[in-house]
Each structure stands twice: as structure tokens, then as C-alpha cells.
Amino acid sequence: MPSATPAPSAARPARSPASVPARLVVALACAGQFLVVLDISVVNVALPSVRAELGMGAAGLQWVVNAYAIAFAGFLLLGGRAGDLYGRKRMFLVGLALFTLASLAGGLARDDWQLLLARAAQGLGAAVLAPSTLTIVTAAVPDGAARARAIATWTAVGAGGGAAGGLVGGVLVDLLSWRWVLLINVPVGAVVLAGALALLPESRAGDRRRPDLPGALLVTAGLAGLAYGISRTEAEGWTSAAALVPLAAGLVLIALFLAVEARTAAPLMPLGLLRRRSVSSANVAMLLCGSAMFSMWYFMTLYAQNVLGYSPLEAGLALMPSSLAVVLGSKLAPRLMRGHGARTVAVLGALTATAGFGWQSTMTADGAYVTAIMLPGVLMMLGAGLSATPLASLATAGVAPGEAGLVSGLVNTSRTMGGSLGLAVLSTLAAGRTAGRGTPEALTAGYALAFRTGAAVLLAGVVLMLVWLPRREGRAEQPEPAARRERAEREGQDVAGAVPTDPLASAARTGSADPGT
DSSP states (O other): OOOOSOOTTSOOOOOOOTTSOHHHHHHHHHHHHHHHHHHHHHTGGGHHHHHHHHTOOHHHHHHHHHHHHHHHHHHHHHHHHHHHHHOHHHHHHHHHHHHHHHHHHHHTOOSHHHHHHHHHHHHHHHHHHHHHHHHHHHHHSOTTHHHHHHHHHHHHHHHHHHHHHHHHHHHHHHHTOTTHHHHTHHHHHHHHHHHHHHHOOOOOOSOOOOOOHHHHHHHHHHHHHHHHHHHHHHHHOTTSHHHHHHHHHHHHHHHHHHHHHHHOSSOSSOGGGGGSHHHHHHHHHHHHHHHHHTTHHHHHHHIIIIISOOOHHHHHHHTHHHHHHHHHHHHHHHHHHHHHOHHHHHHHHHHHHHHHHHHHTTOOTTOOHIIIIIHHHHHHHHHHHHHHHHHHHHHHHTSOHHHHHHHHHHHHHHHHHHHHHHHHHHHHHHHHHHTTOOSHHHHHHHHHHHHHHHHHHHHHHHHHHHHHSOSSOOOOOOOOHHHHHHHHHHHHHHHHTTOOSSTHHHHHHTTTSOTTO
8 A cells, every 4th residue: 555654755854964863853853743642641630630720620621632733633634735835944933932832821720711822723733843853753764664663753752752641641630730741842842842943854745735724724614613603502402502503503504614625726634535445444444433432531531530549640651551551552453454454443443442432331420430430441443453553554545655644633633623523412412411409429420421322323334334434445546657756845834734633543553554563
């Protein structure tokens, strides 16, 4: 299958000065990626403390996560395009500066709206920063074994950031306060900024097409409208104006986004790609899987602290096996794919996660750690790791090499969009079942409903995979000789938009090869 790793001719980078070792450039880029991935997971363990201090309700608490996720998903592909057009180093610096300043604002927030605004700004900064990290790595290291090792390092750093998030967050909240899960980014970001400004080389792709800013704004606003409308249904009901107006506005904005994408010369989401069975089926499957799996960390953290009485540090430690299971699943998937095929492994991963969600839905208010958190959590995240790589592999298998990176980016965006909408739905269902009661039994009933619903969504995903996913990976289309140069120039742009948001996507980002080897 085609690799999503950029080809040597994909961009025209300025070579790193001889005085700056390539490994230092790689280290700086990896540090930026680590911050992005860490911030996705580190906040979850702080949610109960945030709610207690800022007085946020159950419906509002989800926005601490979703404000970041929606902004990230909506602007991720645009961030890649901006890096191609204006320079990867420049966008790395702009994204990291915005991310760092937003972290400072969030850590100092006195009201819930200030925190949510800061989280959205963090997501925007991360969307600008993340696409540049991998392209800087590949531009700094020559093609071949050295580049493979550099990409493996980048992958491992991303996976480590995701796995360490719960533990780091628990330590910071226990020893300092929840504000430090955001404030810790400020000194780290400042050091990386200084190093990047002095040492990173600049590079651009050959494509000079304008970035699709209207498309990014429309899809982000549409997702936000849908998520907000869903969250209002718990308090106001599905037929109330408070819910129907934002839902209708969100649908209209999504429709406008599709209309813009059909007409613009350089769309964020080329609709023609979705006519291919492998691309459309894998993206829908990833959206469904993401809608359930993204919410797992949110509800597991709340269950551990609000019901079982764990401290933030204990909750972070309790979820470490689940974090490691993601890495294990993503490393096993390429090996299993070689013997059983991508479709079979994707279905196996989704079924494994379904079993974990079903088990977790039997939780009780006095559950034991091994049976109420560790084992079901490991199953859920092992399944998540197993399914992500084959779905990305199937999506990119039937497209031309110059489009493989763009399709990988679409798969990643579908996962994040599905996750943000899934969290809105599941948290609304949980809050409705709890009905404002704060007893451990009532909270457990709400969380259990969220996991039962997630299991049903994953089962629907399994059926979809069996019916719609192609049985075999198609061969990539080869460009005609006359178009090869043009595709090579575009490839740098396409790859830049495909940077993953979490460790699950890291293996998928480098094709079917095991990212750890």
C-alpha cells in the first residue's frame, strides 16, 4: 500500500544549517507534537476539580474537552495548507505561540467562559502547530533508514504524550491545582519557541493555492452548533427553541461547507475522494468509532473520582494500563494485518472495544478497580489501537500517492469530529439519566448508559465495516508521467494536513509499517 510518508521531492525545504544537528531539529519538532498530544489527555483527570472551582454543570463540563477538539478538527487541514503556503517553521512558531498564550489564559481563568474560550484558542493553535511537526522532521532527515528512525521517534513521542497525560495531570492536580495542567505548557512552550526560532530551518511546498479559510470556519462553526444544540436537549428538550435553533444552524453551516468544498479550487475536503468506496467507508467507520472511543477517557475519569472517590493522581494511575493498551494495539495491528488483512483487523478491534464498553456499562457504585476500571479499560483501548491503523490503511490504499497524505488527514479529522459530536451526545444522555442527582448511584447510572450507548454505536460500526469496507486493499493509482511532477509538488501539501491528534493515529500516519520499528 502507499506510504503516507512524504517523498523526497514532496517539498523544497531549506536544508538545516551544518551547525544545527538534524537530531536537534527532530527533538524540537517532537517537543511540539508532545505538547499537542499531551494536552488532549492531561485535562481529563482535572475535570472534577475544574467543575468544583468554577461551578460548571455536567452539560458545560464537556465543553472543556469539546472546545479544544472542535477547533482542532475544524482547522487541522487548514493548518497543513498554511504551512505549505507560508512556511512550516513560521506556522510552527505561530501555532506554538498561540497554544502557549492560550494555556496561560486558561490557567488564569476565573469564569467558565474564559476557560472555554482559552481551550478553543488552544485547539486552534494546536491545529496550526501539529501539521508542521512531522514535515519538519522529514525535511531535516534524508530519505531512508535515518528518516524511518526519525519518524519512529516522532511516533513514540506522540504515543508517550497520550499515555503520560493522565499521570502528569494527576500529579499536577494533586500537588498544585487543576490550573497547572494548563500552566505547565507555558514554560515548556517558551523554551521550545526559543529553540525553534533560533534553530529550525524553513521549508515550503511547491503548491501556492490559497488556503480554504471559509471552509474551515464553516465546518468548525457547524460542528460547534450541532454539539451545543445536542447539549441543550437535556435541560430544554428536543423540541425547544434553545435546542432546535443551534441544531438547525449547525446543519445549515455544514451544508454551506459542503457547497463551498464543491466549488473552491483547493478544498479542505475534496468531495470527489469520498466517491471512492474505500475512502468513504473508512471515514464513516472512523467517525463512528471515534464517537464512542473519544468519550471513554472523559467518563472513566469522572467515574473514578466522582463515584469511587479516587484522587486525581490515583485516577491517572488507574488509567495507565488503558493508555498503554492503545500503544500495544497500534503496534500489534500492522503485524496482524499482514496475516489477516486490514478489514478483518479493523472488525476485530471494534469488537474488542465493544466488549470493553459492554463490560464497563455494568459498573456499580462500589466497583473494584480490576473489574470496574482496569480490565474493561484495557479492552476498550486495545480495540481502539487495533482498529485505527487498518482503517487508515484501507482509506489510503486505493488512492494515488499524491493523495495518500490528504486522505490520512481526512480519516484523522473524521475521528476527531466524530469524537466531539459523540461526547456531546453521550454526556447529554448521562446527564439526563442522572437528572441532577449527585449520589454515586445516580452518577453511575448515567455513566453506564453512556457506555451502553457507546457499545451500540460500535456494534453499528462493526456491521458497517462488514458490509461496506472493501475486502482487499486496492492498489494505488499511478499518475501519468506528465503529471508526476505536479503531483510531487502537491504531495508536500497533502501530507502536511495528515498529522494525527493522538497516539492512535501515529501508526496510521506512516502506513501499515509498525511505527515502533
